[in-house]
Amino acid sequence: MVLMAIHSLSFIARSNSFLFSHIKGFQRTMQNLAIFDFDHTILDDNSDTAILELVDKNEIPQEIKNIQFTDGWTAFMQAIFTYMYEKGVTVEQILSHVQSLQPVGGMVDLIRNLKMKLNYDLVVVSDSNSVFIKTWLEKHKLETCFTEIFTNPTKIVGGMFQISPYDDQDVCKLSTRNLCKGKVLDEFIKSQQENGIFYNKLVYVGDGSNDFCPILRLKENDLACVRNNYKLLDLVQKAKRGKYVDNAGKPYMIKSLVCIWNTADDIADFLLSKN
Template sequence: MKTLVAFDFDHTIVDENSDTWVIRSTPDQRLPDWLKQSYQKGRWTEYMGRVLTYIGDQSVQPDHMRAVMESIPYTEGMIELLTFISDNKKDIDCIIVSDANTIFIDWILHASGVQSAIDDVFSNPASIDARGYMSVRCFHAHDCQQCPVNLCKRKVLSDFKESQAKAGVHYERICYVGDGGNDFCPINDLNEGDIAMPRKGYTLEKLLCKRRSEGSATPRAKIMPWESGNEILQELRAFIQ
């Protein structure tokens, strides 16, 4: 019986939003107002498609974009946490479920040498064409009314557990680590014995506090807020020992 750790990426593993960090690769390090104003609520991935096309139109090459993305800071303690997970793969499986994209995540993980900690990445598929333009597609379609149209993290987590169970892998506990509003749906699907880990001071923790103060239903999992990856590391180390 193993522990499954499921991470969000932006403002969780890294301390910034990778989708906004990439804007630093443009000549002016900013987007024009017409592009910023084209965003529609719940349709971030389509918006990022337009942003990436704009970046390509500025003759920004993928190598430059990659160098910029590799400079994004990790959240305190996350490198140590991922290194620990990598060293304990017989006890821990680890996935990323993120509304970023596969190329950004791959670049950033490889830059710090912690990619071996991650067993699978579930994020919006990205690719680079012959011109050097990057594009991004929605991860999947779903019928969840709470989540953005391109990604329901609860469905991803549920599908992954089901797939693993068919392969004979069952988890003693799930630790879900995130920060944002779109992390609320998957932690509601956790069971007693699982742990929901919202980042202190961020949207997910505030949402949980609000629901608790209103007397609304809260997740069955234990809630353990965190500031540093070192706190999560201590919890995982206790499980293994």
């Protein structure tokens, strides 16, 4: 079923490409863009919390646990990395554990088909970190599918992970201070336009509350793929009922189509049904 869906979508993509390339004087490249969160979207797990299986969670000091509430998630993860290093957990053990995490059902095939058969540009926008994401994508031979990865930059120094915030923003109240995914999306699209690449359709795939801001930027022709039974679905449903409002009391508006998904096969089927 999914393979038939991909073949049908591939024909549509080729037809659109033919149309654009034969418009007289047309000098812009028209593409589609798919944006993916990482944890609980590509992965069927949370890479940050999954590595805590390598230590006794009950022994983690409360002052470390409190950091996520006082200083944010990136600072919390740095404290966790330092704690694990002091406990003798090696970089190799952590990366091996990240590599072992399973993808959402059908997600690997969806990513490959969007890139290789439907000629989508793909990006990751995630509040995880660069080492985890690149390591996992390389393990599953997906690294070449993605044009860009936007996440918290991380390096390994002296056998320990050092993570830095992607940004320091205080404009978007829907997002964390270190990462506004809507801002990242806007900036990427603008930079692509400056290079002559324009996106005809956006497909956003996510699950968490930090995916709500970029979904608000999607237009009628776009698609928001919202994972079932996760926080993002609650926010989207409240917005559609006019129950989720900004500080001025104005309801947030969802303009795009919405696909509620359990596996990536649901996304492939939905894309086919709308084309």
